[in-house]
Amino acid sequence: MSNVPDTLKYAESHEWLKVEENIGIVGITDHAQYELTDVVYVELPKVGATVSKGSPVAVIESVKAASDIYSPVSGEIISVNEALPNNPADVNTDPYGSGWIFKIKLSDAGEVDSLKSATDYSTQIGG
Amino acid sequence: MDYIPSSDNDLQDMIRASGYQSFDDLIATIPEKLRFPEMNLPAPLTELELMREMKQIAAQNWPIDEYLSFLGAGAYDHFIPTVVDYLSGRGEFYTAYTPYQAEASQGTLQVIYEYQSLMCALTGLDVSNASLYDGASALGEAAFMTLNIDPAKNKLLISGCIHPEYIQVIRTYLGPIDAEVVIIPEKNGRTDLDSLEKLIDEKTAAVFVQSPNFFGTIEEMEQFSKVIKSKGAFFVAVVNPISLGVLKAPGEYGADICVGEGQPLGIPVSFGGPYLGFFTCSKQFVHKIPGRLVGRTIDTCGDLGYCLTLQAREQHIRREKATSNICTNQSLMALRATIYLCMLGKKGMREVGELNLKLSHYAATQIAAIDGAQIMHLNDQAPFFNEFVVKLPVEAVALCEELAETGTFAGLPLSRFFPHLKNELLVCVTETKTKNEIDHFVWELGEAIQKLSSKGAAV
Numbered sequence: 001m002s003n004v005p006d007t008l009k010y011a012e013s014h015e016w017l018k019v020e021e022n023i024g025i026v027g028i029t030d031h032a033q034y035e036l037t038d039v040v041y042v043e044l045p046k047v048g049a050t051v052s053k054g055s056p057v058a059v060i061e062s063v064k065a066a067s068d069i070y071s072p073v074s075g076e077i078i079s080v081n082e083a084l085p086n087n088p089a090d091v092n093t094d095p096y097g098s099g100w101i102f103k104i105k106l107s108d109a110g111e112v113d114s115l116k117s118a119t120d121y122s123t124q125i126g127g
Numbered sequence: 128m129d130y131i132p133s134s135d136n137d138l139q140d141m142i143r144a145s146g147y148q149s150f151d152d153l154i155a156t157i158p159e160k161l162r163f164p165e166m167n168l169p170a171p172l173t174e175l176e177l178m179r180e181m182k183q184i185a186a187q188n189w190p191i192d193e194y195l196s197f198l199g200a201g202a203y204d205h206f207i208p209t210v211v212d213y214l215s216g217r218g219e220f221y222t223a224y225t226p227y228q229a230e231a232s233q234g235t236l237q238v239i240y241e242y243q244s245l246m247c248a249l250t251g252l253d254v255s256n257a258s259l260y261d262g263a264s265a266l267g268e269a270a271f272m273t274l275n276i277d278p279a280k281n282k283l284l285i286s287g288c289i290h291p292e293y294i295q296v297i298r299t300y301l302g303p304i305d306a307e308v309v310i311i312p313e314k315n316g317r318t319d320l321d322s323l324e325k326l327i328d329e330k331t332a333a334v335f336v337q338s339p340n341f342f343g344t345i346e347e348m349e350q351f352s353k354v355i356k357s358k359g360a361f362f363v364a365v366v367n368p369i370s371l372g373v374l375k376a377p378g379e380y381g382a383d384i385c386v387g388e389g390q391p392l393g394i395p396v397s398f399g400g401p402y403l404g405f406f407t408c409s410k411q412f413v414h415k416i417p418g419r420l421v422g423r424t425i426d427t428c429g430d431l432g433y434c435l436t437l438q439a440r441e442q443h444i445r446r447e448k449a450t451s452n453i454c455t456n457q458s459l460m461a462l463r464a465t466i467y468l469c470m471l472g473k474k475g476m477r478e479v480g481e482l483n484l485k486l487s488h489y490a491a492t493q494i495a496a497i498d499g500a501q502i503m504h505l506n507d508q509a510p511f512f513n514e515f516v517v518k519l520p521v522e523a524v525a526l527c528e529e530l531a532e533t534g535t536f537a538g539l540p541l542s543r544f545f546p547h548l549k550n551e552l553l554v555c556v557t558e559t560k561t562k563n564e565i566d567h568f569v570w571e572l573g574e575a576i577q578k579l580s581s582k583g584a585a586v
Contacts, residue, residue, distance in 0.1 A: 040439075041414055041439070043414065061414070062439075065439065065444060066439035066444055066445050066448075068448070
């Protein structure tokens with residue numbers, strides 16, 4: 001069964017969001033990494049880019065597929081996980097820790113409420 | 128690979144199995160006007176009749192080795208060692224279809240891997256794809272790739288000294304795309320560096336420069352590299368692979384991507400191909416490169432093996448976000464290039480390059496001595512490799528017609544692409560020409576110029 005931490009918010013497209021002050025950290029869920037299988041490459045977003053909720057910002061390639069990562073909220077990308085291109089397997093081994101993908105400065109904190117709770121996301125993935 | 132056609136009975140079975148009465152029922156959803164038309168074909172021929180007809184058609188060819196040809200302009204007459212035909216014609220290799228299945232095609236995959244390694248060594252770059260259709264489409268793919276990397280950049284600067292047909296193909300590729308193509312003007316047979324400095328800006332995704340360029344002139348690639356890099360654009364070098372035996376590798380002067388026509392590497396000149404597009408680039412683009420890539424790996428038994436790799440770029444996985452629609456390569460031609468390069472080796476490539484250089488310069492010097500003929504751009508200190516422009520005192524088309532009558536192809540009249548250059552002739556001299564042949568050509572040129580000049584004077 002997938003790990004779905006209670007402290008995070010979730011997008012239907014399988015990204016998690018952790019909000020600290022006005023900054024959100026984004027990665028993909030344990031369930032998503034399991035479905036993707038071994039991640040071999042991560043194409044990171046551009047720092048400084050302004051993105052809107054639901055727009056594709058990064059790409060994760062696994063041995064099985066290439067998947068777009070959508071930003072769960074609107075805002076400005078303020079940093080990316082530079083270590084990831086060299087250690088893409090971190091997405092598999094530690095999806096909620098060292099496998100984080102980018103940090104975003106929220107432009108509309110209200111959007112966070114529209115995301116799913118751990119319970120709702122668990123229901124979505126049938127866990 | 129076997130080809131097993133379906134019999135009429137097979138077809139009927141398949142149609143019935145899919146719940147239809149006839150083939151027309153099956154395709155009823157396709158509007159009639161889009162369907163393949165009824166064709167009014169002549170009756171079938173027997174094998175004997177067919178051979179006779181094909182021979183008649185083939186006899187209309189003017190095989191280059193039966194004439195004295197100084198044609199170049201993108202398709203080059205080089206010597207092809209017999210072993211290239213022999214090995215590439217073997218049954219294990221000889222197919223128009225490239226079998227990529229790792230479990231069935233280790234030989235084919237290894238050849239492609241070797242081809243990629245050779246092209247990397249030749250161009251001085253890190254990654255090569257498994258090859259593309261031809262040089263022109265390799266430029267088109269480079270245009271796509273460089274535009275896709277940063278969506279904020281939508282401008283390409285293309286040297287006006289690139290083969291005009293290559294530029295046409297880039298324009299065709301970009302037709303449906305929101306991108307701007309700006310031509311960097313030509314000056315004295317070379318791409319004008321000053322103009323590039325004025326045209327390049329932060330919207331410029333890439334700059335394409337060909338060297339030796341369409342007029343045969345070697346461009347100052349290092350200078351271009353500096354200007355392009357300072358503006359954060361990508362540098363796409365278009366090269367003739369044969370020239371790399373004597374000229375600096377694109378990777379050495381800072382090209383990010385190198386593309387071109389691989390035909391000079393053991394592939395005969397022929398109308399319509401098949402030719403070979405090559406595409407190499409630095410490692411940073413490995414997830415963006417178009418086409419197939421073969422990698423070397425270790426199988427479950429611990430043995431060396433070869434297989435397609437990084438396929439997440441391709442459309443069977445990435446769908447509409449694929450970096451290119453090319454999901455195959457030009458394997459048979461890549462095989463020929465591989466054998467050619469292996470046969471010649473480093474030393475042989477250098478020797479072929481030097482021969483081209485020496486013979487073409489000998490020819491240019493002799494032609495320059497003809498009354499009224501002038502080698503263009505030499506005064507501007509512009510070096511050339513195996514091709515150069517001759518300015519004639521007569522129209523180039525008329526002169527070519529005159530020489531063709533005695534079995535000599537004098538070169539390409541530039542008026543075909545540049546209507547105002549009526550008297551300019553692009554002449555190519557490769558290692559296939561002897562000194563005697565060049566002397567004969569120069570003599571013929573002199574005679575024809577005299578004849579046409581006196582005709583012109585008489586009118």
